[in-house]
Amino acid sequence: MALSIAGFDPSGGAGILADIKTFSALGVYGAGVITALTAQNVRRVSGVMAVPPEFVAEQIDLVMEDLNIVHAKTGMLYSEEIVLTVAEKIRKYDLQVVVDPVMVAASGGSLSAGGFSDALRDHLLPEALIATPNVAEAERLSGVPIRTVDDAVRAAGVLGEICDVIITGGHLGGNNVLCIDGDVSVLEGELVESRNTHGSGCSFSAATTAYLEMGLELADALRKAGDFVREAIRYGHHGTLNQFWMYGEQVSAEDLHD
Structure with a gap:
């Protein structure tokens, strides 16, 4: 089982719904803690309503009281106060956490408040097993402008001093830049020609x-997650990923797990 601590996208394409779909598609029981409600679809975000930090804390406590969870991921946390609350609970329960530093929706709508990126960098990233920023998020967290793969390598080096990181390559020609234990490498990949990318970052971190x-080492987990999302994009529809259809009809369980 695994836990998602993230925002709610009512369109179902991103956020906690995408995380739970991804967990389920890969045969992992998913629990969820909601940090914010959004009014959004694939094209735009019209509103955000943050959950009070004390209620986020209460959700986490009640989940951990009942379920033996080791691995978790964070998505949209929205505010400095929620970041601090989640970081405290990660330490309390010794969770192994993948941090997806969600700040801006793919449609351009803001999904974070003032002071968020500093709080994330200073308080949550040090608790992370790995962070999975896209290019825009990596720029904000590292302070390094990213226009090329070489720029991303420099940004990964900066962030790698805090935690392991993979800068995802949707804006890098499909190449991901990985820093594990201070060792930076470029993982060459391919871009799938598709508009079905809403929620791809959520699904990658959840996968x-x-x-x-499931017991995979970090490098293998990242590689398998990349394969999963690439095929989900390839067979998605309506601008978003479709993990269930991809899992059931296009890729066998052996393909995904082996």
Whole structure:
């Protein structure tokens, strides 16, 4: 089993719903703690309502009281106060956490409040097993402008001093930049020609968490998660991923787990 601590996207394409779908598609039981409600679809975000930090804490406590969870992921945390609350609970329960530093929706809508990136960098990233920022998020967290793969390598080096990191390559020609234990490498990949990318970052971090829960080493979990998301994008529809259809009709369980 695994835990997602993230926001709610009512369109079902991103956020906690995408995380739970991903966990389920990979055969991992998913629990969820909601940090914010959003009014959004694939094209735009019109509103955000943050959950009070004390209620986020209460959700985590009650989940951990009842379930033996080791691996978790974070998504949209929205505010500095929620970041601090979640970091405290990660330490309390010794969770192995994949941090997806969600700040801006793919449609351009803001999913974070003032002071968020500093709080994330200073308080949550030090608790992370790995962080999975896209290019825009890596720029904010590292302070390094990223226009090329070489720029991303420099940013990964900066963030790698805090925690292991993979800068996902949707804006790097499909190449991911990985830093594990201070060793930076470029993982060459391919871009799938598709508009079905809403929720891809959520699904990548959730799939990584699921594979870690299955017992894979970090590098293998990241590779399998990349394969999972690439095929989900390839066979998605309506601008978003469709993990269930991809899992059931296009890729066998052996393909995903072996």
